[in-house]
Amino acid sequence: MSVLVFLDQSDGHIKKSSLEAASYGAAIAKNLSTAAEGIVLGITKEDLTALGKYGLSKVHTVKNEALNNFDDEAYTGIIAEAINSTGANVIIFSNNFNGKSIAPRLSVKLKAGLVSGAIALPDTSNGFVVKKNVFSGKAFANVSVKTDIKIISLNANSYKITEGDGAAEVIELNVAIPPSRVMVKEVNKVAGEIPLAEAEIVVSGGRGMKGPENWGIITDLAKALGAATACSRPVSDSDWRPHHEHVGQTGLTIAPNLYFAIGISGAIQHLAGVNRSKTIVVINKDPEAPFFKAADYGIVGDAFEVVPKITEAIKKLKGIS
């Protein structure tokens, strides 16, 4: 009996959402009086022993370049073998792009119940019940997992990374890697951009910005805050901003610590994608904008005047000139 956490990498670095998963897995292991171990696939630039800081006692790894290209079938097979050899019975993924590919496959392969989109530690007082997001963030469901092996995929920004002391024992696995049936032809990443799904602060613009030429106001504030940028659906539909920035019911669902909504009225579909943000700031010139009802802080005013002043005040506070 132990907890096994899958740690996902991007360009040789462990993703932040995976460190959240590791901290979450370590907390579950503590509650169950067992150990948490990790598994990392492919070659990374990281010192894997340092993952002990997040509460992992061992890190299993396959140092094979072929695994630096994501392949859900190969990953599923290797993780299933590791579960077999370690006897792990609680498996943790981040509910990120890769987690959404592997966790369902693994659930079938092991006939293990999967709760995807978990937002809190499991309640083990009577069975194994995990709270997850449903209705696109408008409600939660408490899901009971009935199988011996349990798989949880954790939503980003739902569990705080906890760092302590400790070094993990690194165990290299020797496994055969089957030829991939999906060929990765190209990977295009926007360099230096903070991934929206993982961002702790998000600055988002809506139709009130009047056009793509005014986005400098949004990106300046985002830069001052070290934030990712996002937008509402009409903005991405009008191609003012790329589709991947669309947050809302039919776009990305996010839960940052701080969400700045600028010139967004707050239609219910938009709120569904962002209402789990810990603090919401709304800037809108319409005092009747429904978003104010969901906000923690607000300014009724012209974004074109107000936002640059906010950016200046933040730069001053942070000592950026």
Add this chain to the structure above:
Amino acid sequence: MKILICISKTPDTTAKIAFTDNNTKFAEAGVQFILNPYDEWYALVRAIELKEADPSTVLHLINVGGADADPIIRKALAMGGDEAIRVNSDSSDSFYIASQIAEIAKQNNYDLIFTGKETIDYNGSSIGGMVAQLLEMPYISLATKFTLDGTLATVNREIEGGEEIDVVNLPAVISCQKGMAEQRIPNMRGIMSARTKPLRVTEPVPADTLTSIESFDLPPAKAGVKLVPADNPEELVRLLHEEAKVF
């Protein structure tokens, strides 16, 4: 080319979310139900476009649900599906549902199986991967673009901070999201012809249920907005720094 499109019935995006029976059941009274947007706008419409490019293509729809799903299945037929299969079960367990879909897929040898990236009610994002594993097929999740050259598909898939372009030989399972296609509405001819298109109802095959929903909760209500005057945005920054402590 035979394509199976998995469709689901979900509450409308503007539906008020509430629960009954001691918070164990979704309160359906007065709620408008729709075809799950990801299934409709992206999976189904992209499949219809593939049929328009190659009219020999056959589009099958599958829904695992009760008779109350029939109106949304008829809508999907009106949009351009050729025939539909409804597996008569109201289970909410992904593994059980995926097992039913895989069973139908095994009988029909589809070249391609499309799902939406998730349903907007349970947000599981699991059916595609589970069906792929049950059928031992390749799976590409969260596709934003799909093109076909013979049996070779080129698929753009969203990843953190960018996209990946994958090439896969069919058959394959693809989960679809924004970018795949543009939203459409059914025309009158489609609506008329949908009435006579086959909608076959079958009983589920035995399958395990691995999870069950014990109860639902609603998030706590917000305390209310604290408004800062527009001529003092510095005060907002102070509050965020000192009170909310977000930076």
